[in-house]
Amino acid sequence: MPTEAAPPAVILVRPQMGENIGAVARAMMNCGLSNLRLVAPRDGWPNRLAWRLASGAEQVLDEAQVFDSLADAVADLQRIFATTARNRDMAKWIATPRRAAVELRRLAAGGETTGLLFGPERTGIESDELAIADVLVSVPLNPAHASLNLAQAVLILGYEWWQAGDETEDLRLHRGGSPPATKEELNGFLDRLELALDEEGFFRTPEQKPHMLRNLKALFTRADPSEQEVRTLHGLLAALRGTRMRRSTPE
Amino acid sequence: MPTEAAPPAVILVRPQMGENIGAVARAMMNCGLSNLRLVAPRDGWPNRLAWRLASGAEQVLDEAQVFDSLADAVADLQRIFATTARNRDMAKWIATPRRAAVELRRLAAGGETTGLLFGPERTGIESDELAIADVLVSVPLNPAHASLNLAQAVLILGYEWWQAGDETEDLRLHRGGSPPATKEELNGFLDRLELALDEEGFFRTPEQKPHMLRNLKALFTRADPSEQEVRTLHGLLAALRGTRMRRSTPE
Numbered sequence: 001m002p003t004e005a006a007p008p009a010v011i012l013v014r015p016q017m018g019e020n021i022g023a024v025a026r027a028m029m030n031c032g033l034s035n036l037r038l039v040a041p042r043d044g045w046p047n048r049l050a051w052r053l054a055s056g057a058e059q060v061l062d063e064a065q066v067f068d069s070l071a072d073a074v075a076d077l078q079r080i081f082a083t084t085a086r087n088r089d090m091a092k093w094i095a096t097p098r099r100a101a102v103e104l105r106r107l108a109a110g111g112e113t114t115g116l117l118f119g120p121e122r123t124g125i126e127s128d129e130l131a132i133a134d135v136l137v138s139v140p141l142n143p144a145h146a147s148l149n150l151a152q153a154v155l156i157l158g159y160e161w162w163q164a165g166d167e168t169e170d171l172r173l174h175r176g177g178s179p180p181a182t183k184e185e186l187n188g189f190l191d192r193l194e195l196a197l198d199e200e201g202f203f204r205t206p207e208q209k210p211h212m213l214r215n216l217k218a219l220f221t222r223a224d225p226s227e228q229e230v231r232t233l234h235g236l237l238a239a240l241r242g243t244r245m246r247r248s249t250p251e
Numbered sequence: 252m253p254t255e256a257a258p259p260a261v262i263l264v265r266p267q268m269g270e271n272i273g274a275v276a277r278a279m280m281n282c283g284l285s286n287l288r289l290v291a292p293r294d295g296w297p298n299r300l301a302w303r304l305a306s307g308a309e310q311v312l313d314e315a316q317v318f319d320s321l322a323d324a325v326a327d328l329q330r331i332f333a334t335t336a337r338n339r340d341m342a343k344w345i346a347t348p349r350r351a352a353v354e355l356r357r358l359a360a361g362g363e364t365t366g367l368l369f370g371p372e373r374t375g376i377e378s379d380e381l382a383i384a385d386v387l388v389s390v391p392l393n394p395a396h397a398s399l400n401l402a403q404a405v406l407i408l409g410y411e412w413w414q415a416g417d418e419t420e421d422l423r424l425h426r427g428g429s430p431p432a433t434k435e436e437l438n439g440f441l442d443r444l445e446l447a448l449d450e451e452g453f454f455r456t457p458e459q460k461p462h463m464l465r466n467l468k469a470l471f472t473r474a475d476p477s478e479q480e481v482r483t484l485h486g487l488l489a490a491l492r493g494t495r496m497r498r499s500t501p502e
Contacts, residue, residue: 027403032393056396091426091477098414099421140419141410142283145307152278155403156410159392163349168391170350175342226342 007161008081008104008114009035010154011073013129016042016121022053022061023151024118029057031158036064037073037115070129074115079107082117082133083153084124085146093135100137101160116157121150178226185230190217192234196241258412259332259355259365260286261405262324264380267293267372273304273312274402275369280308282409287315288324288366321380325366330358333368333384334404336375336397344386351388352411367408372401429477436481441468443485447492 010033015021018041025036038045045066054061067073074080081100095103104114117133119125130136139148139156148156194213203209225233261284266272269292276287289296296317305312318324325331332351346354355365368384370376381387390399390407399407445464454460476484 029396030392030399030403056398088425089427091424091429091480094423094425096414096419096421136425138419139410140417141281141413145280147307148281152281152403152406155406159390159407159410162392163347166391168347168389170347172345173342174339174345174387176340178342229342 005105005108005165006113007033007035007108008116009037009077010158011037011039011070011080011115011117012041012120012150013039013070013073013117013125014042014120015118015150018043018047018049019053020121020150021047021064022050022057023149024154025050025054025057025060025064027151027155027158028060030155031162033158033161034060034063036060038064038066039070039073040068041066042120070117070132074117074132076113077115078112079104079114079135080117080133081114081135081137081157082119082125082130083137083139083157084119084130085138085148086124088127088130088136090127090131092130092133094138095135097137097139097157097160098164100135100157101164103135104161105164116154118150118153173224175226178228181225181227181230185227186220186225189230189233189237190220193237196237200241256356256359256416257364258284258286258359259367260288260328261409262288262290262321262331262366262368263292263371263401264290264321264324264368264376265293265371266401269294269298269300270304271372271401272298272315273301273308274400275405276301276305276308276311276315278402278406278409279311281406282413284409284412285311285314287311289315289317290321290324291319292317293371321368321383325368325383327364328366329363330355330365330386331368331384332365332386332388332408333370333376333381334388334390334408335370335381336389336399339378339381339387341378341382343381343384345389346386348388348390348408348411349415351386351408352415354386355412356415367405369401369404424475426477429479432476432478432481436478437471437476440481440484440488441471444488447488451492 010024010028012021012024015024015038021038021041028034028036041047043049045064046061050061051058065073081095081104104116107114116137117125119129137157139146139153141148193216197203203212261275261279263272263275266275266289272289272292279285279287292298294300296315297312301312302309316324332346332355355367358365367388368376370380388408390397390404392399441464444467448454454463
């Protein structure tokens, strides 16, 4: 029963270690995936080692479905994307995880049921099984050391799936409560700084003053201070000059 | 000594479990990162549990540097990107891993030395330590279950770093040896198929024939067969019609 933009099912073919199945469930939970299907898990099912590694993703394991054959596991699905480390001797589309994620979102938005297929640890999926995949997914990584473990492969695919639907700004300034200072507030501080530097004889020659002031202005502008930070800078200036009333209350 | 586009150093602050340090080394190796720095690892260093999990990334561990303080660990670096799960009460730039990776590549290409900072398991890095970071990196994930373990966080950042410098086509057709069939080859098969279907009386009425042929042509065109596959289709057609000489040699 596909819903709009339903996440892909994650299908593990003959997974070996229960710990890895648990780690897969955790990675799925991180990425908003919840439909886990196991084809002939080597050590049977349920496997307590899986729950031990799931930390927070127990529900994914509780609801996992077990199948005897891959054909049964994918029977209701319309599109299969299979992650594989090696190129096979088969004419197939190969996508990066990023592109695969975009395609999965597009297909799901059109109401199609999708699945992500992962083979067993070490050996990987068999070529005969891979033939049912519409698209192979190959993760571009350091060719000298490209092998990912099962949960890491699921994490990368799931991560990309989440990113493809995520609208977080790619770079943003987190300010806490205080808004950015206005130019008037910033200039108020810079004027007071200039005055103080004049009084302290900071500018050795009148010629160098405009240039140095410009650079200081550029520095404080680049720091992009908040209202609160400009107030702090005023206080700091006063403290450094010793013009503030010091509290003389003894401890 | 920065080289052009040098990869960032990976700095682990007070890492707890040796296994996690090993898994980090493995994730680094996957992503072409090799400069590992440890600040006050809880269980000392070297830690044999790290090597046990490294599988192939032993060199990263062999060459890891250990520091007593974070300040020492980052002394030679010009830019620090720190991964953190929580927003802090500090005005800071926050980037997605994808954007951070692009910035790291840009800075490194300009000859700047960069580092990726990761806090200890569970507790994360302290706010005072985070103050030295130029940019915080926050991984957009399922808000109901966003926590990644240390090696997974390193993998996501490293994966994005690798992708930012990778030029793999995002979707490509892997064909093995045989080139795509020419239109003449494909049409040769389709003509023969039409002839065979005519002879077998497949088209019940002359009216429906053009429409059905068009759909068959669309189907075989969409499959985008290779030369070799068109030859296979010819053979298949001949076999189905029984017009081929069958070998009668007894087993």
